[in-house]
Amino acid sequence: MLQPNENLVSFAKVGDDETPPDSGDLKKLADLIARFAPHDGRFKLSGYGLHVVKETKTTPETTRTMSQPGMCIVAQGAKRVSLAHRSFEYNESRMVVYAAEVPVGASIVKASPEEPFLCLVVPLDPQKLIELILKVFPHSLPKTPDTQAIYVGNSHPKIVTAAIRIMDLILQQEDADLLVPLVIDEMLIRLLRSPAGPAIAQIGITDSNA
Incomplete structure (x- = not known):
């Protein structure tokens, strides 16, 4: 299992406060997710x-x-995934970004009927990433170390609050079609502006060259 601070990436922009998400925000996100998930399973x-x-x-x-x-944002509970000989765990304090389509092993390691595992999954669309990459890196893409298929890092409180806004918008349905894509863009921009x-x-560059 990934140990604390071992091989964690940062999803916070350099200079940003890396304080963990507020427990009240996580509770609100968990309550919102639960409203769209009446029973165990995955819901679109x-x-x-x-x-x-x-x-x-x-x-x-x-x-x-x-x-x-x-990108998977956990509001409650924990999940473990394994790839090759490495295992990664993500939970309320850690989020994960899957950067490739690869075979993984997965298991829920913290969940109960009273406090179920609850997670919001935001897809990383290569075409959308290309569009945002051109804005975030208008001159050139910084050099990167070797890429990997799974990135785990401390949950970013601003991404958690953005997730709450998305769920609120979908629940209320007030201008959701216009505003939800903008909040998703915000989340992706925060990812792109982080050290990771x-x-x-x-993801976008590779797909555009395919």
């Missing part, structure tokens, strides 16, 4: 490419699956 939020996940029990056996490029951004940008 129609029209936005987003998913929410709910699991009320841990899974003793690892499930094999294919990861999809995306140039590496994550390779």
